Amino acid sequence: MSAPVLVRNLAKAFYDEGRGEIKAVDSISFECHEGEIFGLLGANGAGKTTTLRMLSTILAPTSGTATIMGHDVVHDPEGVRKNLGFYSATTALYPRLTTRETIEFFARINQYPSKRVPERVEYLIHRFGLEKYADARIEKLSSGMKQKVSVARTVAHDPAILIFDEPTVGLDVLNALDVQETIGELRAEGKTIIFSTHIMSEAERLCDRIAIIHGGQILATDTLAGLREITGQHYLEDIFVLFVKAGQETV
Ligand SMILES: Nc1ncnc2c1ncn2[C@@H]1O[C@H](COP(=O)(O)OP(=O)(O)OP(=O)(O)O)[C@@H](O)[C@H]1O
Ligand SMILES: [Mg+2]
Numbered sequence: 001m002s003a004p005v006l007v008r009n010l011a012k013a014f015y016d017e018g019r020g021e022i023k024a025v026d027s028i029s030f031e032c033h034e035g036e037i038f039g040l041l042g043a044n045g046a047g048k049t050t051t052l053r054m055l056s057t058i059l060a061p062t063s064g065t066a067t068i069m070g071h072d073v074v075h076d077p078e079g080v081r082k083n084l085g086f087y088s089a090t091t092a093l094y095p096r097l098t099t100r101e102t103i104e105f106f107a108r109i110n111q112y113p114s115k116r117v118p119e120r121v122e123y124l125i126h127r128f129g130l131e132k133y134a135d136a137r138i139e140k141l142s143s144g145m146k147q148k149v150s151v152a153r154t155v156a157h158d159p160a161i162l163i164f165d166e167p168t169v170g171l172d173v174l175n176a177l178d179v180q181e182t183i184g185e186l187r188a189e190g191k192t193i194i195f196s197t198h199i200m201s202e203a204e205r206l207c208d209r210i211a212i213i214h215g216g217q218i219l220a221t222d223t224l225a226g227l228r229e230i231t232g233q234h235y236l237e238d239i240f241v242l243f244v245k246a247g248q249e250t251v
Contacts, residue, residue: 002070003031004161004192005038005055010064011216012050024050026216027064032161032192037183039207040196041240047216048196049088052165055194056086068161082111085154088165095139099130099149102138103156110157124152128182144175151182155191162186163194168202180206200236210236212243219243 012025025047032038040048053059055066057077065072071079093102103121112120125134128148133141138149154162164183168176183206187193197203203210204224211221220227220243224236233239 004034004069005032007066008064010066011062013062023216028218030211030221034192035190036208037187037193037195037206039203039210040213041203041210042213043198046213049165052163056084083159083161085159085162087154087167089169093138096137098135098137100134102149103152106153107156112157128152161192165196204236212240214244214247219247
C-alpha cells in the first residue's frame with residue numbers, strides 16, 4: 001500500500017491585483033508514513049495553510065497531485081474527507097449547538113457509520129473530559145474547553161489522518177501543552193498526523209520528521225537528527241535559518 005499521505009509537485013498560485021501572481025505553494029512533494037507526526041515548519045506566509053487546505057479539499061490545487069489514504073484530493077474529495085480530520089485555531093464551532101450536538105454533527109457529516117454515532121459521541125465526551133459540558137452550548141464555554149471540543153470534533157469520524165494547522169496559536173502555555181499532549185496521544189493511537197507550526201520548540205518536541213517550508217517550497221525534509229547531521233547545527237532554530245538563507249541565495 002502507498003503512503004497514507006502522498007503529495008507530488010503540488011502547487012497553488014493566487015492572483016492579487018496589488019501583488020500580481022503569488023506562488024503560495026510552489027511545487028512541493030512529500031509523503032507521510034503511517035503513525036508519524038510530520039511537521040511543516042515555516043514562518044508567516046510560507047505556504048503552510050495553503051498546503052493543508054489543498055490536502056483537506058477546501059482549496060483546489062493549481063497543479064500537482066495529493067492523495068489521502070489513496071483518495072485523490074481533486075477526483076475523490078468525499079473519500080478524502082472521510083479519512084481526514086482538519087483542525088485549525090480558526091476553525092469555527094457553531095455557538096448555539098451543545099458540545100454533544102457538535103460532535104454528533106461532525107461525525108455524521110463525515111460519514112461515520114450512523115448506528116455507531118451515539119456510542120462514538122459518548123466515547124469522545126469521556127475521552128476529552130467534557131462530561132460536565134456535554135449539554136452546554138458552545139457559546140458558554142471557556143476557550144480551553146472550546147479547544148477540546150474542536151479537537152473532539154476533528155476526530156469525531158475517527159479518520160486515519162489528522163491535520164493540525166498551527167493548533168496552539170493564541171493559547172496560553174498550559175492549553176498549548178495540553179493540545180501537544182493530545183496530538184502525541186493520537187499518534188500513540190495509530191493516527192498519521194500533519195502538524196504545522198512556526199514554533200521551533202513545538203516541532204522539536206512533537207515531530208518525527210520535519211519539512212522546512214519557505215516561500216512555498218520545501219527546503220529540507222528529515223528527522224531532527226538527520227537535519228542536525230546535514231547542517232552540523234544542534235538547534236532547530238539555527239538549522240531553520242541556515243536553510244532559509246541558503247534558499248534565498250539560490251533564488
Ligand atoms: N486567498 C488568497 N489570495 C491571495 N493570496 C493568498 C491567499 N491565501 C494565501 N495567500 C498568500 O499565499 C502565501 C502563503 O500563505 P499561507 O497562508 O499559506 O502561509 P502560512 O505559512 O500558513 O502563514 P501563517 O504562518 O501566517 O499562517 C502568502 O503570501 C499569502 O499572502
Ligand atoms: Mg497559516
